Amino acid sequence: MFQNDIFRTFSTCASPLIPPTNPLIHHSLFVLTAHLSPSDAPQRSEEWFALRKDKLTTSTFSTALGLWKGNRRCELWKEKVFASDQSNEASKMRAMEWGVLNEATAIEQYRSITGRDVSPLGFAIHPEERFTWIGASPDGLLGCFPGGGILEVKCPYNKGKPEKASPWSTMPFYYMPQVQGQMEVMDRDWVDLFCWTPNGSTIFRLCREREYWELMHGILREFWWENVIPAREAMLLGREEEAKAYKPASTHKQTGLMIVKSIKLAAEAKLLCREIAGHIEFYRSSSKQCKGVERETREMDIHKSEGLSWADQWDPEPLQPASTDDDKKEGKDGSGKNKSGKKILSLKWMKNLCKKSQKQ
Structure with missing residues (x-):
């Protein structure tokens, strides 16, 4: 236990092995796992991709949990089990390219707004032995452990019109x-989520929630050890058909519960500041603090979100209020159909899904 505590304490700040090449970043760092293996490979380098290949990474958690429409959970399983052909939808590739193209600009904007130094990070593996199948690639670390945070940058593609x-x-x-x-991977208690667009930016502060992690980890563990690993072992023995039998369902029995809890926590995330056309407005309110850091926040209404709502993910057409029986005929599960006959999802449908998850 003492040994692991040492690794925890010194895992996120140490002397750099190689001088940083990005002029926007002021500190380099060296990340160690419980096995003392270096993981400071630059993001998107060959070494970085190799490190991620055999891990379930935090960027894929929402997919592994079944939060997305269609077969994305099954596609992730195939990617982890079979040799990947690296094929992606054109729209998805363009969105990724947009994010990569603007990440450095976004980090510099965050630094300019907050005055914080941002330390780069390649790939980190969870330091506990039982969690070494989990990895993360945050866009930066803020301060040293303990008390430091994490920076995660998002550059919305806005459905092809960024x-x-x-x-x-x-x-x-x-x-x-x-x-x-x-x-959890970095053992830090807060994250600044920075949304950057050409027209402005916002910063949200999020605190660590252990109960949420426990629920999420159970679903992820099942996906990895009951779907991915057995299929990999079958493939090693040349039994491809047997491997296919481990293919997961598109959603988990607790997916609905995860969605509801995620929505609740997202609604509680605090907006620290908003920047529009160079004008920066900071927000402050009295509320609970993340461990080790003061919070400058205010409550925001979840219904005013400019991002995609949960219903938008599952149905590309925004939900329209039904004014007549012809406009919407609600089913027993709380879903309905719009004028085009396309199924729409209601708040009642979401609540029913949550109840089913809790019963199971």
Whole structure:
């Protein structure tokens, strides 16, 4: 136990091995896992991709939890089990390229607004032996452990029109698994989620929630050890058909509960500041503090979010209020259909899904 505590204490700040090459970043760092293996590979380098290949990374947590429409959970499973052909939808690739292109600019903007130094990080593996199958690649670390935080940057692609994007007013709930996972991997108690767009930016402060992690970890552990690993072992023995039998369902029995809890935590995320056209407005309110840091925050209404709502993810058409029986015929599960006959999802449907998850 004492040995692991030492690794925890010194795992996120140490002398650099190689001088930083990015002029926007002021500190380099060296991350150690419980096995003392270095993971300071630059993001998106060959070494970085190799380190991520055999881990379940925090950026894929929402997919592994089944929070997305369609077969994305199954696609993630295939990516981890079979040789990946690196094929991605064109729109997804463009969104990723937009984020990569603007990440350095966004980090510099965050530094300019807050005055904080941002330390770069390649890839980190959870330091506890039982969690070494989990990894994270935060966009930066803020301060040294203990008391330091994490920076996660998002550059919304805005459905193919990023130049018209506005910064979020509230945090999109589907990023909650990623940031909570990052805090667990890095053993830090707060994250600044920075939303950057060409038209402005916002910063949200999130605190570590252990109960949320316990629920999430159970689902992720099942996905990894009951779906991915057995399928990999079958593939090593040349039994591809047997491997396919471990393919997971598109959602987990507790997916609904995870969605509801994620929405709740996202609604509680505090907006620290908003920058529009160079004008910066900071917000302050009295509320609970993240461990080790003061919070300058205010409450925001979840319904004013500029990001994609949960319903938007599952149905590309925004939900329209039904004014007549012809406009919407509600089903037993709380869902309905719009004029085009396309199924829409209501708040009642979400609550029913949550109740089913709790019963199971």
